[in-house]
Amino acid sequence: xxxxxxxxxxxxxxxxxxxxxxxxxxxxxxxxxxxxxxxxxxxxxxxxxxxxxxxxxxxxxxxxxxxxxxxxxxxxxxxxxxxxxxxxxxxxxxxxxxxxxxxxxxxxxxxxxxxxxxxxxxxxxx
Amino acid sequence: xxxxxxxxxxxxxxxxxxxxxxxxxxxxxxxxxxxxxxxxxxxxxxxxxxxxxxxxxxxxxxxxxxxxxxxxxxxxxxxxxxxxxxxxxxxxxxxxxxxxxxxxxxxxxxxxxxxxxxxxxxxxxxxxxxxxxxxxxxxxxxxxxx
Numbered sequence: 001x002x003x004x005x006x007x008x009x010x011x012x013x014x015x016x017x018x019x020x021x022x023x024x025x026x027x028x029x030x031x032x033x034x035x036x037x038x039x040x041x042x043x044x045x046x047x048x049x050x051x052x053x054x055x056x057x058x059x060x061x062x063x064x065x066x067x068x069x070x071x072x073x074x075x076x077x078x079x080x081x082x083x084x085x086x087x088x089x090x091x092x093x094x095x096x097x098x099x100x101x102x103x104x105x106x107x108x109x110x111x112x113x114x115x116x117x118x119x120x121x122x123x124x125x126x
Numbered sequence: 127x128x129x130x131x132x133x134x135x136x137x138x139x140x141x142x143x144x145x146x147x148x149x150x151x152x153x154x155x156x157x158x159x160x161x162x163x164x165x166x167x168x169x170x171x172x173x174x175x176x177x178x179x180x181x182x183x184x185x186x187x188x189x190x191x192x193x194x195x196x197x198x199x200x201x202x203x204x205x206x207x208x209x210x211x212x213x214x215x216x217x218x219x220x221x222x223x224x225x226x227x228x229x230x231x232x233x234x235x236x237x238x239x240x241x242x243x244x245x246x247x248x249x250x251x252x253x254x255x256x257x258x259x260x261x262x263x264x265x266x267x268x269x270x271x272x
Contacts, residue, residue, distance in 0.1 A: 045267075073251030079255075081257075083260065094257070096264045097264070097266070098267075100270070
């Protein structure tokens with residue numbers, strides 16, 4: 001029995017479609033544990049929060065660096081330590097509030113116990 | 127100006143104060159004015175306090191604290207003053223208030239629940255804060271004026 005010709009492109013489409021599906025799954029798995037730098041604009045400045053979240057209980061270490069320049073001067077802030085997150089929850093790891101103008105750049109690195117690293121930045125395009 | 131300096135220092139302290147009032151402990155207060163003075167407060171133990179005020183230029187203030195419930199406040203007015211606060215332990219607080227140009231403030235904290243605040247008014251000031259532990263918080267306010 002001869003295989004219809006339309007089977008071949010259909011199979012290729014299925015294989016091609018499987019690639020992004022796998023990628024989405026990996027993204028979903030990564031999203032179970034994540035981190036972010038939350039920024040809140042204030043009068044003349046910004047308030048930053050380093051946050052780690054997880055769908056399951058976890059722990060790890062984090063490091064947040066915030067560099068600010070301009071305004072009345074420059075500053076460098078480094079914060080780090082251990083943390084724990086409950087199942088389906090999040091943990092505010094540290095806070096940095098800057099005021100007086102200028103611009104700030106923040107980088108957060110979270111290393112989960114048992115493997116896995118998350119990085120986040122402020123601003124996103126930094 | 128001294129009043130403003132002390133008020134700002136008190137503000138820094140209030141911003142950073144997240145500890146219960148100390149029931150006992152040592153206390154060190156240094157008030158200096160002039161040129162290139164140096165003040166070092168080295169405290170060990172629980173619930174110590176330290177307040178340092180300096181006016182002039184080229185002054186240096188260093189505060190070392192180890193233990194729980196310590197707190198430190200430094201107020202400086204002038205030019206090219208330097209303030210450093212080192213704390214180790216739980217629930218320590220720290221504060222710098224500097225008025226003038228090219229001042230620098232350095233804070234180093236290790237432990238749980240530490241907090242730090244730096245207020246600098248002037249030009250070309252520098253603030254560095256290093257914190258390790260849980261629940262750390264840093265507030266830096268820098269503003270220039272002519």
